[in-house]
Every structure is written in C-alpha cells, then in structure tokens.
Amino acid sequence: MELKNGSYQLQGTKFESLKEQFGSPLYIYDAQAIEENIRQFRQGFSSVDLKIKYACKALTNISILKLMKKNGTGLDTVSIPEIKMGLEAGFEPEEIVFTPNCVDFSEIETAVEMGVNINIENISNLLKFSEKYGNQQPVCIRLNPHIAAQSQTEKVDWWHKQSKFGISIDQISEVKRMESEYGLRINGIHIHSSSVIMTPEIFINGAQAVFDIALQFENLEFIDFGGGIKVDVGDGKEVIDVVALGQALDPVFAAFCKKYGRQLELWFEPGRFLVMNSGYLLTTCVLRKQNSGAEFVGVDSGFNHLIRPMMYNAHHDLVNVSNPAGDKEKYTVVGNICEIDNFAIDRQLNKVEEGHLVVIKSAGAYGYSMASTYNSRFRPAEVLIHNGKAQLIRKRDTYDDLVKNQVEISI
Ligand code: LLP
Numbered sequence: 358m359e360l361k362n363g364s365y366q367l368q369g370t371k372f373e374s375l376k377e378q379f380g381s382p383l384y385i386y387d388a389q390a391i392e393e394n395i396r397q398f399r400q401g402f403s404s405v406d407l408k409i410k411y412a413c414k415a416l417t418n419i420s421i422l423k424l425m426k427k428n429g430t431g432l433d434t435v436s437i438p439e440i441k442m443g444l445e446a447g448f449e450p451e452e453i454v455f456t457p458n459c460v461d462f463s464e465i466e467t468a469v470e471m472g473v474n475i476n477i478e479n480i481s482n483l484l485k486f487s488e489k490y491g492n493q494q495p496v497c498i499r500l501n502p503h504i505a506a507q508s509q510t511e512k513v514d515w516w517h518k519q520s521k522f523g524i525s526i527d528q529i530s531e532v533k534r535m536e537s538e539y540g541l542r543i544n545g546i547h548i549h550s551s552s553v554i555m556t557p558e559i560f561i562n563g564a565q566a567v568f569d570i571a572l573q574f575e576n577l578e579f580i581d582f583g584g585g586i587k588v589d590v591g592d593g594k595e596v597i598d599v600v601a602l603g604q605a606l607d608p609v610f611a612a613f614c615k616k617y618g619r620q621l622e623l624w625f626e627p628g629r630f631l632v633m634n635s636g637y638l639l640t641t642c643v644l645r646k647q648n649s650g651a652e653f654v655g656v657d658s659g660f661n662h663l664i665r666p667m668m669y670n671a672h673h674d675l676v677n678v679s680n681p682a683g684d685k686e687k688y689t690v691v692g693n694i695c696e697i698d699n700f701a702i703d704r705q706l707n708k709v710e711e712g713h714l715v716v717i718k719s720a721g722a723y724g725y726s727m728a729s730t731y732n733s734r735f736r737p738a739e740v741l742i743h744n745g746k747a748q749l750i751r752k753r754d755t756y757d758d759l760v761k762n763q764v765e766i767s768i
Contacts, residue, residue, distance in 0.1 A: 358637065358676070358716070365678035365716070368742045372639055372678045372714050375747060379740050381641040381714070382658040384725050386416070386750075388424055388743040390635035391721075395428045398627065401603025405610050406622045410454050412584045413439055415628030415722035416636065420741055420750040422446035425631070433584070433626035437467050444471070454581070456499065456547070456626070458522060462486075469494055476547055476581070478523050480531055487539035497545030497581060498532060499523045502566050522549065526570060533573070546571045549583030549626070556597065557605035564606060568613040577617070580610075581624035588633050590719040592672035599630065629722035636721020638663050638737070642677075642713045643693075652688050654709045656700070659692025661731040663717060663724050666700050674718040675701055683707035690715065694732050725751075733759055 358367050365372050367387055375385060398409060410433040411425045417439060422432065423446045431452035432443040443453050450472030457464060458478060462485045468475055469490070477483045478499035486496055501523030524532065535541045548567055550560065564582065571577055587596045606623075614620050644655030665671035675690055677683065685705045692698040700717060709715065728736045735754035740747050 358678075358718075360681055363681060365676065365681060367637070368745050370742060370745075370747050372716060375740065376639060376641070376714060378747065379738050379749060380753065381639055382656075382662055382737040383639040384720065384737050384739040384751075385637045385639055385747075386418075386421065386632070386721055386739070386741045387635045387637075388741055391421070391424060391631055392428055394631045394635065395425075395430060398599055398603075398625070398630065401600040402607065402623065402625075403603070404607050405603075406620065408579065408622050408624045409631075410452075410581075410624055410626045411631055412626045412628030413443065414726060416632045416724070417442060417726050418739055418741075418750050419446050420748075421632070422448070424741070424743070426452075430631075433628075434473070437464060437471075440468060440471055440473055454497070454624075454626070456549075474545075476545070478547075480524060480528055483524070483532065483535060483541075487535040487541045492540030492542050495542045495544035495576070495578075497547050497579070498543055499547040499549065500567070500570065501525050502548055502563065502570070529570065529573065536574075542576050543574050544576055544578045545581055545624070546574065546577065547581035547583060547624075550585045556595070557602045560597070560602060561605055561609055564609060568609075571613070572617060577619075577621055579622035579624050580613075581626065584626040584628050584630070586625075586627050586630040588630055588719070590633070590672050591674040594672075633719050633722035636719070636724060638717040638720040638724060640715050640717060642709050642711055642715055645709065645711050652686065654688045654690045654706070654715065656690060656692060656715055658700075658717075658737070659694035659698045659732070659734070661694055661729050661734055662692075662737055663700070663720055664727050664729075665723060667698065668727075673700065673720065675704060675706060676716045676718065677707040677709050677713050678716050679713035680707040680709070693734070730754065730759055735759070 358365055368389060408431055410431040412433040414435055419442055422443060426447045432448050433454050433456055434440045434443055435457050440453055454474040454476055455468040456476040462482050465482060476497040476499055477486055571580060589596050610623055640656035640658040642654050643657050646653040660667040686708050687703050688706050689702045690700040725739055738753040739751035741750045
C-alpha cells in the first residue's frame with residue numbers, strides 16, 4: 358500500500374472507496390504483489406529446475422489459485438477439498454502434491470484416484486501404500502531429519518520439535534525394506550523446513566543432511582524443501598533473503614545432482630511468502646474507549662476473522678488510513694469477540710476516532726483461511742485487486758450461511 362496525494366491506496370484504489378464498494382470488515386489482496394513474490398522466488402533459484410508448489414492452506418480462494426496457475430506455480434494441498442479446488446482452478450493433477458498429516462489411508466487412496474502426487478509422512482500409511490500399490494504408484498516421503506543435533510540454536514531446535522511430522526530418519530531402514538519387499542518407488546524426499554529457514558547457512562546445513570539421505574534412494578525425481586519462508590512483517594525480526602538463499606543453495610544442489618548422477622527438480626511449498634504481505638484486513642473503528650489508563654480502539658472485526666495475533670502472538674502492522682497526517686498516539690486495538698481479543702497492545706497509530714479505517718497488514722496468509730463464525734458473526738468478503746481493478750472474490754457471509762446446516766428438531 359502507498360500514501361499518494363494524502364490518501365492510502367492499493368494499486369490506485371483508495372481504501373475508503375473499497376469500503377464504500379464492498380463494506381467493512383474486508384479482506385483485500387493485491388495480485389500484483391503476489392506476482393512479484395513469485396518472480397522474486399524464481400529469481401533466487403534461476404539455475405535449478407525449480408517447481409513452486411503454492412501451499413494453498415494459506416489462502417484457498419479459487420481466484421487466488423487461478424492467479425497462481427496463470428503464473429506457473431503448482432499446488433501443495435493437505436485435504437481432498439483443497440485438491441478439488443486446485444482442479445477447479447485449472448491445475449493439472451500432476452502439478453498438485455498432496456501432503457497431508459495424520460490422515461486415514463482412505464484419503465490417500467482418494468488422492469491417488471485423483472491423479473495427484475502423493476506425499477506420505479508416516480510408516481503406517483507408507484506400509485498400507487506399499488501393500489496396495491507396490492511399484493504401480495510413485496510416492497514421496499516426508500522426513501523428519503532431526504537437524505537439531507547439528508546446532509544448538511533455538512531456530513533449528515524448532516525443526517526438531519516438530520516431531521509430530523515426518524518419518525524419522527531412524528526409520529529409513531523400514532522404508533528401504535518396503536522398497537525391496539514391495540518394489541515401492543520413492544520419487545521424492547520432502548522436508549517441511551518451517552520457521553527454520555532463517556539464514557541460508559542454517560538452511561544449507563539442513564539441506565546437506567537431506568542430500569545425504571537422498572543418495573540412498575535410486576528413483577528420485579525431486580527434492581522438496583517444503584515451506585516456511587518467513588516474510589518481513591515489520592516487527593524487526595530476522596527474515597531470510599530468498600534470492601541469497603537460492604544463490605547459496607544452487608551450487609550445493611548442483612553438486613548433489615552430480616553425485617546422484619541425474620538432474621533432479623527442486624521443489625518448494627511456500628505459502629506465506631507468496632501471499633502474506635499481499636493481503637490486508639480493512640476494519641473500521643466503531644468504538645473509542647478509555648479504561649484503567651488504556652486507550653482502546655475497538656474495530657468491527659476480531660479473532661474470528663484474523664486469529665494469528667491471539668493464537669500465535671503474531672505481529673501485524675496496523676495503519677489508520679483515515680488520518681495519514683495525524684499525531685501518533687498509543688492504543689490497544691481490540692476486536693468485538695466477547696473475550697480477550699487483541700489485535701495489538703500499546704501500539705503507536707495516527708490518532709484514531711470512531712469511523713476511521715484501520716487496516717491490518719500481512720493478512721493474506723492464514724487470515725481468511727483460519728477465520729470462523731464464532732460469536733455468530735459473518736466472515737468478511739474478499740476482494741482481489743487485479744489489473745488495477747477491485748473485484749469481489751467471495752461474498753460476505755449472511756445469516757442463512759450461519760444456519761443453513763443446522764437441523765432443527767422438535768423439543
Ligand atoms: N508445506 C507444508 C508441508 C506445511 O505444513 C506448510 C505449513 C507449508 C508448506 C506452508 O508454510 P508457509 O510457507 O506458509 O510457512 N497457521 C500458521 C502457519 C501454519 C503452517 C503450517 N504448515 C500461521 O498462521 O502462521
């Protein structure tokens with residue numbers, strides 16, 4: 358967003374006019390910013406055979422999926438409905454990978470029938486897969502490489518803590534047994550890097566461990582490093598420079614491919630990197646209130662619309678777009694849910710009055726996709742600004758949406 362001629366706008370559209378047209382609260386996405394993120398990601402990995410599989414759990418709207426498809430990405434999905442949405446958006450099954458966690462084997466069978474790439478992350482389902490498909494159906498395995506052993510930093514420790522996910526490297530021998538007994542064809546090795554991708558050095562260390570394991574498998578077509586690339590949300594925390602990461606990984610990956618004896622594809626599954634900073638939650642201040650010395654700004658939204666501040670203590674920058682020249686004051690910005698519901702505590706904002714628009718930034722990833730109707734409030738509408746034009750891509754909920762699946766019995 359930019360401040361132009363005294364008003365905040367997005368690709369030439371003022372936030373005030375977005376509210377006039379579509380109402381408040383409102384999710385707004387900037388297609389140009391998403392395309393720029395894809396371009397930047399590719400720029401980093403220009404000399405390898407890179408495949409971006411957009412992790413659509415971050416933002417699943419079908420128009421967003423179509424935008425990704427148009428820009429040449431593939432799709433990372435975690436449920437059958439996500440696969441269906443991907444197909445509806447025009448992705449070919451081969452461009453989609455199914456990377457579920459903790460699912461019944463029947464979901465994997467359904468995904469195989471749908472023709473997508475399969476990723477399995479536990480020995481139990483891998484054994485069922487081997488028994489059913491033998492060498493008829495390739496599979497990628499998700500590993501948990503326990504990289505913590507290699508570094509004492511808190512950042513890497515996070516990788517280790519995610520032990521619910523992935524097949525432990527201690528279980529590789531069981532995977533090898535399934536290969537020889539059932540002819541299981543392992544075509545990819547996957548690790549979801551999560552928030553470990555903080556510096557290229559840490560990442561390269563982890564990657565090296567994965568390459569060492571990969572050498573034990575003969576039928577690989579790709580290595581998949583998952584998602585988890587952090588973005589700058591304005592809280593001053595360290596983020597990775599994706600171009601530098603690509604440049605650092607390129608030669609290491611090339612050396613691995615040489616050793617492996619074949620050129621493999623390099624996959625990533627970025628979610629937040631592509632959409633987080635391309636999205637905004639527009640809210641309206643409906644209440645100003647003072648209590649025990651605190652200055653509250655109450656907005657017409659809440660953690661039912663954007664749960665990240667309450668759930669993860671996640672930082673989101675806020676902008677009072679109605680008062681660009683106003684003096685800074687300190688506010689606690691709260692939502693309307695009837696329990697503790699903070700978007701930000703003691704935050705400096707340009708003086709806020711009732712009726713002002715307060716825009717919450719970095720709301721493109723895990724915003725709408727984690728929204729609920731708690732307190733029986735409607736989820737917001739979604740708008741995409743594409744080629745300079747703001748278009749509705751999801752209607753605001755209505756009362757009928759809230760009650761349509763309820764079955765009223767006589768009491
Ligand atoms: N691949 C796999 C296997 C994943 O589990 C995830 C995210 C991604 C890719 C995409 O990660 P990303 O690039 O977006 O970080 N709700 C949380 C994030 C949970 C992410 C879970 N897995 C949030 O609001 O930050």
